[in-house]
Amino acid sequence: MARRTASEKAATHERILxxxxxxxxxxxxxxxxGEVMKDLGLTHGGFYRHxxxxxxLLVDAFSLALADVAERLEKxxxxxPAGEQLRAIITTYLSVEHLAHPETWCALATLAPDxxxxxxxxxxxxxSALVAYxxxxxxxxxxxxxxxxxxxxxVLISGMAGAIALIRVFAExxxxxxxxxxxxxxxxxxxxx
Amino acid sequence: MARRTASEKAATHERILxxxxxxxxxxxxxxxxGEVMKDLGLTHGGFYRHxxxxxxLLVDAFSLALADVAERLEKxxxxxPAGEQLRAIITTYLSVEHLAHPETWCALATLAPDxxxxxxxxxxxxxSALVAYxxxxxxxxxxxxxxxxxxxxxVLISGMAGAIALIRVFAExxxxxxxxxxxxxxxxxxxxx
DNA sequence: TGTACATCAGTGAACGCGCGTTCACTGATGTAC
DNA sequence: TGTACATCAGTGAACGCGCGTTCACTGATGTAC
Numbered sequence: 001m002a003r004r005t006a007s008e009k010a011a012t013h014e015r016i017l018x019x020x021x022x023x024x025x026x027x028x029x030x031x032x033x034g035e036v037m038k039d040l041g042l043t044h045g046g047f048y049r050h051x052x053x054x055x056x057l058l059v060d061a062f063s064l065a066l067a068d069v070a071e072r073l074e075k076x077x078x079x080x081p082a083g084e085q086l087r088a089i090i091t092t093y094l095s096v097e098h099l100a101h102p103e104t105w106c107a108l109a110t111l112a113p114d115x116x117x118x119x120x121x122x123x124x125x126x127x128s129a130l131v132a133y134x135x136x137x138x139x140x141x142x143x144x145x146x147x148x149x150x151x152x153x154x155v156l157i158s159g160m161a162g163a164i165a166l167i168r169v170f171a172e173x174x175x176x177x178x179x180x181x182x183x184x185x186x187x188x189x190x191x192x193x
Numbered sequence: 194m195a196r197r198t199a200s201e202k203a204a205t206h207e208r209i210l211x212x213x214x215x216x217x218x219x220x221x222x223x224x225x226x227g228e229v230m231k232d233l234g235l236t237h238g239g240f241y242r243h244x245x246x247x248x249x250l251l252v253d254a255f256s257l258a259l260a261d262v263a264e265r266l267e268k269x270x271x272x273x274p275a276g277e278q279l280r281a282i283i284t285t286y287l288s289v290e291h292l293a294h295p296e297t298w299c300a301l302a303t304l305a306p307d308x309x310x311x312x313x314x315x316x317x318x319x320x321s322a323l324v325a326y327x328x329x330x331x332x333x334x335x336x337x338x339x340x341x342x343x344x345x346x347x348v349l350i351s352g353m354a355g356a357i358a359l360i361r362v363f364a365e366x367x368x369x370x371x372x373x374x375x376x377x378x379x380x381x382x383x384x385x386x
Numbered sequence: 387t388g389t390a391c392a393t394c395a396g397t398g399a400a401c402g403c404g405c406g407t408t409c410a411c412t413g414a415t416g417t418a419c
Numbered sequence: 420t421g422t423a424c425a426t427c428a429g430t431g432a433a434c435g436c437g438c439g440t441t442c443a444c445t446g447a448t449g450t451a452c
Contacts, residue, residue: 002413004428012428028310030223032405045408046429054406108359113303116361117221123364130362151375155356158376162355163348166301168309169323171316182344183351190383195446197395205395225438238441239396247439 013050015040020061021068026103029058029114059122062115063129065107070136072105077140085140086192093160094184099167099176108161109168133157142191156191206243208233213254214261219296222251222307252315255308256322258300263329265298270333278333279385286353287377292360292369301354302361326350335384349384 004012019040023031033054034044051057073089080088092098098105107115115126134153141156143149163183167176197205212233216224226247227237244250266282273281285291291298300308308319327346334349336342356376360369 002428003415003426005415009428028306030405033407034405043430044406045431048407049428108355110306112355112358112362113221113306116358120364123362127363130359151379154359154372154375155352155379158355158359159348159352160355162301162305162351162353162358165305165309165355165358166323166347166351169305169316170320171313179347182347186344186348195395196393196448198448202395223438226440227438236397237439238398241440242395 009049012040012042012046016042016047016050016057017060017064020057021065021107022103024058024061024114025065025105025107025110029111033057055118055122058114058118059125062107062111062126065111066129066133068104069106070133074136074140077137086142087188089137089140090156090160090187090192091184093157094163094180094187096177096180098164099180102168106157106161106164108157109164112161112165152191156187160187202242205233205235205239209235209240209243209250210253210257213250214258214300215296217251217254217307218258218298218300218303222304226250248311248315251307251311252318255300255304255319258304259322259326261297262299263326267329267333270330279335280381282330282333283349283353283380283385284377286350287356287373287380289370289373291357292373295361299354299357301350302357305354305358345384349380353380 016036020031020036023036023039033047037044037047047057051060073092076088076092077085093106098109102110115123118126134150134157137153137157138146138149141149141152143152160183163179167179167183170176170179209229213224213229216229216232226240229250230237230240240250244253266285269281269285270278286299291302295303308316311319327343327350330346330350331339331342334342334345336345353376356372360372360376363369363372
C-alpha cells in the first residue's frame with residue numbers, strides 16, 4: 001500500500017491491459033473494471049492511475065487483442081513451408097482451437113460490434129490497430145498489387161471472423177465442427193489454391 | 194391504467210418485441226428494459242406481463258430480427274429478374290443502406306457475439322431462428338445439392354456479416370464505401386458469376 | 387341479458403446490486419540540494 | 420552520500436446512477452351463472 005517503482009507501475013499497467021484484452025474477448029466489453037482489477041489481486045480504485053476511463057481501456061485492450069492475433073497468425077504463416085503460408089493462416093484461423101478460445105483469439109469475431117459503438121473520437125485509435133493488423137499479414141495475401149492484397153485481407157479476415165462468430169452461436173460440438181469444416185474448405189479453395 | 198383486451202395485449206407484446214429488435218441491433222443488447230418500454234410510452238413494470246425475463250426478450254427479439262432480414266432479402270431476390278436473384282441478395286446485403294441502418298438490417302452483423310453468450314438453455318431457440326433464416330434463402334443459393342446450398346449460405350451470409358461488422362468500425366464515409374465496394378465486388382464475382 | 391366476481395394489463399415505488407468514477411489516505415519512491 | 424520534501428501507486432469508502440425484477444394497487448375486461 002504505497003508508491004511503486006516506475007517499472008512496477010509499467011508492469012501493472014500491462015497486466016491490466018492483457019487481462020482486459022482476454023476478459024473482453026471472452027465475456028464481452030460489459031465486463032467491469034472492478035472484476036478485471038480483482039482478478040489481478042488489485043482494487044478498483046487504482047485503475048485510474050493507469051487509464052483515463054473505461055473507454056480508454058477498451059480501445060487499448062481491443063488494439064492489443066488485434067495485435068496479439070496478428071502476431072499469432074504471422075507466426076503460423078512463418079512456420080509453414082514456402083507456398084503454404086496463406087493456407088496456414090486460414091487453417092489456424094478456422095480451427096477448433098479458435099472456436100473454443102475467444103479469449104486468446106480474434107477480437108473481430110467477438111467485439112467488432114462493440115468497437116463500432118465506441119465514441120468516434122476514440123475509434124480512430126482502433127482504426128490504426130486494424131490497419132496494423134492488415135499490414136502485418138499483407139505479405140501473405142494473394143494479389144498482384146498492394147491494393148489487391150489489401151482487398152484480399154479485408155474479405156478474407158472479415159469473412160472468417162463472421163464465420164467464427166456465427167458458428168459460436170451453435171452449442172453442439174458436432175454441428176460446430178461440421179460448419180467449421182465447410183467454412184475452412186471454402187476459404188482454402190477460394191484463397192489458397 | 195387497467196386491464197386491456199386480449200388483442201390489445203397482443204398488440205403491446207408485438208410493439209415491445211419489434212422495438213426491442215431495433216434497439217438491440219442499433220445500440221447493443223445492453224439496452225435496458227426501462228428504455229424500451231419508455232420509448233413506447235409504457236412503464237417498465239408492465240414488461241413482465243409480456244416476457245418472463247430480459248433473456249427471454251433477447252431471444253425473441255434476435256429471432257424476430259433474423260426473420261425480418263430473411264424476409265427483406267427474400268423480397269429483394271423475388272423482385273429481381275431470373276438468374277439475378279443471388280446478385281440481388283448480395284447487393285442488398287452489401288449496401289450503403291445496410292451499413293448505415295443496423296437497426297433494421299442483419300442481426301448477425303451486430304449481435305452474433307451477444308447471441309453466443311446467451312445461456313445454452315435459451316440459445317436453442319436462436320439456433321432455430323438461424324436455421325429458418327437459412328431455409329428462407331436456400332432456394333437462391335448456388336449448389337447442386339441441398340447440402341451444397343446450405344454450405345454456400347453459411348459461407349456467404351457469415352462472410353458478408355463479418356464484412357459489414359468490420360467496415361462499421363471505420364468512421365469515414367469514403368473509407369467505408371471503398372471497403373464496401375471491395376467486399377461487394379468479391380462476393381458478386383465469387384458467388385454470382 | 388344482467389349481475390357478481392375473478393382475472394390481469396399496466397403503473398410506479400421499492401428491492402438489491404453492480405457499474406464507472408472520485409477522493410482522502412498510506413507510505414515507499416523519486417528528486418532537489 | 421545524506422537529508423528533506425514532493426510525488427504518486429494502490430486502498431477502500433463513498434458518490435450517483437441505472438439495471439433487472441418484484442409487488443401492491445387500479446380498474447376495465449373476461450367469465451360463470
